[in-house]
Amino acid sequence: MTSPIALIDCNSYYCSAERAFDGSLKGVPVIVASNNDGCAIARSDEAKALGIKMGDPIHKIRDKIEAHGVRVLSSNYTLYGDMQRRVLAAIEPFARDIEIYSIDESFLDLAGFEDRDLVAHAQAMRAQVLQWTTIPTCVGIGSTKTLAKLANAAAKKNPIFEGVADLRDESLRNWVLDRFPVGDVWGVGRATAAKIGELGIHTAGQLRDMPIKQARGVGTVVLERLVAELQGVPAAVVETIEPQRKGMAVTRSFGEPARDFDVLMGAIAQYAMRAGEKLRSHGLVAGRLAVFFHTNRFADRPQYSASRTLAIHPMSSDGLELVRLARKGAEHAWRDGYAYTKAGVILEDLIAAELRPRTLFEDEAGTERRDRLMEALDAINGRFGRMTAVPASTGFKRQWRARADMKSPAYTTRIAEVPVVRA
DNA sequence: TCTGGGGTCCTAGGACCC
């Protein structure tokens, strides 16, 4: 008998986090926009009811926004990250182990809690999160991660569950699975849904009943595992230790297109510096750097997209070295005459800094000097804000900087911006 | 005028080796 798994996730998380500090957002449609205020990435129930979809470009729903007084906010990741800590603190006593799956979702290993009424247990957990953070949540319970995820979606969609769906009971599970669109199953995307749709599989129940060998043939091992999980056979466990990350990226769309190399390089230099900072904050070094940039693929204009990958040798987290390599790649890939709207720096081949292989003829003293320089840079930028101290190559005008015109304050992480309650 | 950012995993196919 496997122990029950729960998935708890926050409803309209970014919107809910914003509402925690701004009462005027309650009861009205709210959307949080992606970087550059480009598209809607979180919608309150009221906004969903207006037909605003995930990923809708803001400029295409302007009419709706104005007609219904939709409040649009730029994303404030510092706030969402800090609120996540508080949500996790509320959840912690209710599970044996927690796997943080995303900024607003966690899998819980409920081993040891089986003897309790798990629905009541989950309701108590939701109440705790709500009380500590004002953020509403839903909980799904099942014998596998896929079923817990599916239960969670059911709890969200169907009010009869009152926020908690426990699908360990077979007849209830069958009832839900038979009504659950296969395209909404965790791991079934557009391509897979179309492929198995042709075979007459349209519900989660039908996918569960697909012969496992056929699943392997139609999809890959991924679909095979998914069918097993729907049948209640775990193909994955709640992972309690954070796995070593494999890559990291800093990529951005520009507020204004870049037409000359220096402007583009300014953005790329900043991303490379930021990537180095991220590496160092995780105690990692990278062995490979990729730099890319491209034109706006939605625009009816000449298109160009380029990327270059370079070895970082010796492996390093030195921001200035990353900038140097990124420049080399960008120079190589550069083509005149285009309006570039997005660029990025991606680091791969990551390992812990202390495991970094030493190379022959390494300039030990030089490396150490650089390490100290980076330490000082991190200290300055940590204390006075990102981008306080930067290499001159990032430029001074930074006209590529993203728009974020409707960003909420750093309510919880910046003393000058904490909310003030007046008597 | 204006369409996000950051991840993971899997597979196929080429290079290379013995």
Added chain:
DNA sequence: TCTGGGGTCCTAGGACCC
């Protein structure tokens, strides 16, 4: 006339997720 087989490693690209 007759021209292997099997393994590893790496990369690019697809699919999917939040």
